[in-house]
Amino acid sequence: MILEIVMYDHPVLRQKGTKIREITKELRKLSADMLETMRAHNGVGLAAQQIGQVLQFAVIDVTGIKERESRMWVDGKSVNPEDYMPILLINPVISGTKSKVTEGEGCLSFPGVYAEIPRSQRVKVSTLTLDGKTFEFEAGGLLGRAVQHEYDHLQGKLFIDLMNSEARKANREALDLLRQGITPPSVDEKKSPPQT
Numbered sequence: 001m002i003l004e005i006v007m008y009d010h011p012v013l014r015q016k017g018t019k020i021r022e023i024t025k026e027l028r029k030l031s032a033d034m035l036e037t038m039r040a041h042n043g044v045g046l047a048a049q050q051i052g053q054v055l056q057f058a059v060i061d062v063t064g065i066k067e068r069e070s071r072m073w074v075d076g077k078s079v080n081p082e083d084y085m086p087i088l089l090i091n092p093v094i095s096g097t098k099s100k101v102t103e104g105e106g107c108l109s110f111p112g113v114y115a116e117i118p119r120s121q122r123v124k125v126s127t128l129t130l131d132g133k134t135f136e137f138e139a140g141g142l143l144g145r146a147v148q149h150e151y152d153h154l155q156g157k158l159f160i161d162l163m164n165s166e167a168r169k170a171n172r173e174a175l176d177l178l179r180q181g182i183t184p185p186s187v188d189e190k191k192s193p194p195q196t
């Protein structure tokens with residue numbers, strides 16, 4: 001089932017998600033619905049807050065994105081990220097490198113808004129799976145960026161918080177429209193960065 005995506009600046013996007021206490025049938029259904037919703041909008045990530053649920057839960061899938069490389073390591077070994085997609089973030093804990101990379105980023109809750117955002121080059125992730133097991137991995141490239149973007153959503157933090165003054169200025173009009181409940185015209189999808 002495709003769910004409605006919450007747009008900026010709905011207050012739910014500023015709420016910190018509560019911990020998942022138990023893997024339930026409802027969570028499995030939510031997971032399937034969020035993946036379907038994300039794919040229907042050509043996104044690579046979607047957080048619970050973006051469909052109006054205040055949970056420590058997000059979905060990611062970078063399959064088929066060729067123009068922006070994703071990197072992944074499991075047990076310190078480099079792996080093919082596509083073998084592990086989709087990735088669910090359930091009560092995730094992350095730690096990122098001090099060194100940053102700045103690349104274009106978009107968000108499904110901010111149509112028409114794009115900016116260069118600095119993110120840790122590589123990030124360590126510990127999460128639960130739908131089997132209730134702990135899954136640890138490291139991520140870089142687009143996958144690393146998506147993990148950090150989704151993790152921020154789960155804390156009520158948004159990518160506009162990380163924009164420099166230049167990016168804020170460039171996106172001022174689109175952000176003003178969103179605040180008025182108007183969807184700004186979207187940029188050519190081929191030119192815009194993957195949305196999370």
Ligand SMILES: [Zn+2]
Pocket residue numbers: 106107108109149153196
């Ligand atoms: Zn987002």
